[in-house]
Amino acid sequence: MFARAAAFAAVTVILAAIDGAAAQTTNQPPDTMAARVEACTPCHGNQGEGTSDVYFPRLAGKPAGYLYNQLLAFKNGRRKYPPMNYLLEFLPDPYLQQMADYFADQHPPLPPVATSDASKEVLQHGQSLVSRGDPQRQIPACGSCHGPALTGMEPGIPGLLGLRPNYISAQLGAWRYGTRTAKAPDCMQQVAARLTEDDVTAVAAWLASRPAPVTVAPAPKGTYVLPFACGSQPD
């Protein structure tokens, strides 16, 4: 008698649990990455396209490996920006990889290019550094790592187009002063350390003046050989 009552009670509990589970699924957030990354979108845009704030970069279409490295750097405090460090501090690495994959797969159109107020001389200096570098000062051309079309290379090198001049110069400044760092050998820090303030302004102005390319996809891994070793893009 007791056993029978207990079995009945157990069945009731299980049914109640199933009922509860069914009720819950109708009132649950969507089981999607889009819903899970909503904490990112006020600053980076719904599809990672960027917002009107020049200091929050576009994420969409960047190589997933690059985005993942940045998420890890923010999580571990190697790259310092407290609002990002705070958001990511207790998230597991595999989840950060999924976030990186999500934004890498988004392809909203690039924003229209803003007209530059930089002088012709400044733009020419920028173009020269981006496309040829300055061998005397051991500054490689940006394109030698970021690709001839400046759209980056899988898995770790980002494209440089679609970013605004203030963001680019802020990042180059952060590399120079060591507040933005990457895995050793930290190639961007080596390059940025050789740039003057004028170089930074010129490079940022010229890059931001480039029209959107037909394809913004990064080049596949191994398309070209990097001029020197880079921790973010292991061989």
Added chain:
Amino acid sequence: MRSRSPILALWLLLFASSADAQPKANPDGNSLVARGEYLARAGDCIACHTAPEGRIFAGGRAMPTPFGTLYSSNITPDRDTGIGKWTAEDFYKAMHYGRFPDGGLMYPAMPFASYTKVTRADTEAIFAYLKSIPPVNQRNREHDLRFPYSNRQLILGWRTLYFSEGEFKPDPTKSAEWNRGAYLVEGLGHCGMCHSPINALGGTSQSDAFKGGLIPMQNWYAPSLTSNREAGLGDWSIKDITDLLQTGVSMRGVVYGPMAEVVHNSLQYLSDEDTRAMAVYLKGIAEPSPPPPARTTLPTTESSLLISLGKTVYDKHCASCHGTQGEGKPPHWPPLANNQSIEMQSAVNPIRMVLNGGYPPGTKGNPMPYGMPPFAGLLSDNEVAAVVSYIRTAWGNRGTPVSAREANELRSAPLN
């Protein structure tokens, strides 16, 4: 004699393979070390003794306090810079009395006022575990404390006021489960370090235990664990409490901020039995709620304007996740109606959540948490104050309105 050498070789082989292993439990029955690892998790030792991107337990993590910055110490078994020369007795003295092997006094940032309750057997297990991890040669960094706090003799005064040594004594009138929970919460868990009010001397009086308080330097409010009007869990189900502790999310609320770290580093690894024991104890210490304070005044014109703006902001930015009636979609999108953390007297936490957003910790039980967006860049101080005032007073919530000034002040609160 010769016949022994294969055994010796086998020993060496075993030794070599365990040295290569990660610093975690040795599954071949080294249960003392395994138990020590588990207890070190319960004590959340890693949170303070591992620096960001630093080697595990090598110390060097900066801990800002109102008295200056402390740097945690190296507790790996390195003989020169860690605890390699310590004996089990030395370690017990550190945990139980807050003293170094040479008799020197530890700063109470090391929670020895709680750890003193840990049994000798448990400290020996933790010591065995710490001796089993890879040694790291990393010298301890000098503390950077302002005068007069740099004078260690002041610790003697602090100890006289706020430290009483003694192992946990079970309460024979309570169940074994309650006592296990009390042992974990009051001892290794050192929950009182945040959840008890801290006075100007960095001390807590026994009568104020678990009454809640603002965490110095971090500007998060650690709610009372006894008042049901704060985080008191008296009317929570045991399942909701264990869900919150183990996964970071529950049907009643979600953890963010410093508590996310505790769940991430410590609580998610505790066994179901221990988590349940903590829940039973935490539910048990909740005091009967005082009747809610009567509404002091009718809303002034200003606060009713604030609340009507608040509803506009809420409907535009919040309702899609938290529901038009604050019902949320728990556990991932927490309810705001009848949520104690929204209604508490201190509005610090809801204001900070609106400004900074946040992710609950990723845990074994919830590896892909949903995040709350930060609104600091989208909303003005007035709008932040308005929406927080609205959620604290709508749907039967019994909080009080907040001012734009309070919202503004928290914009500069440190985030980590």
